Amino acid sequence: MNLSIKEVAEKFNITPYTLRYYEREGLIPSVQRKDNGRRVYTDVDLGWLQIVSCMKATGMSISYIKNYVELCTNGKDTLEERRKIMCKQKEIINEEIKKYTDLLELVDMKLDYYDEKISKDELKKIITEKKK
Structure with missing residues (x-):
């Protein structure tokens, strides 16, 4: 599959500027160009973008992602180091999940409080209206 920068930007819900930035930073290792200089994105490029998007969504910094991509391009000798990066990112995600779970519990407690107060009121x- 060969896609234009516009098509890829729409597919990943990012701007063409962001795609160019990712390429400059080395996050998409080797985007091909047509004779007229326009970028042509292949399935391999889309795979790299999927990895970058996933890592960004987990809060990984651009420099951290860049390091990971460089390790990937260096081959199988870097598997252990890449795994360590993923383990660290998993820890960060689990911490975020815990933080949001704690926040959700607080919101639930407040909702229970309001539900109880509203029910009593x-x-x-109803009792006051019946007495009238």
């Missing part, structure tokens, strides 16, 4: 209102 509604009950009082």
Whole structure:
């Protein structure tokens, strides 16, 4: 598959500027160009973009992603180091999940409090209206 920069930008919901930036930073190792200089993205390039997008979504910095991509391009000798990077990122994600789980528990407690108060107030209102 050969896609234009516009098509790839739409597919990954990013701007063409971002794609050019990723290429300059070495996050997409070897984007081909037509004779007229326009970029042509292949399935391999889309694979790299998928990896970059995934890592960015997990909060990994551009420099960290760049290091990872460089390791990938260096072949199988870097498998252990790449695995360490993924393990570290997994720890970071798990910390974020814990943080949001704690926040969700707090929100749930507040909702329970409001539900209880609203129910008691509604009950009082009904009792007061019946007495009239």
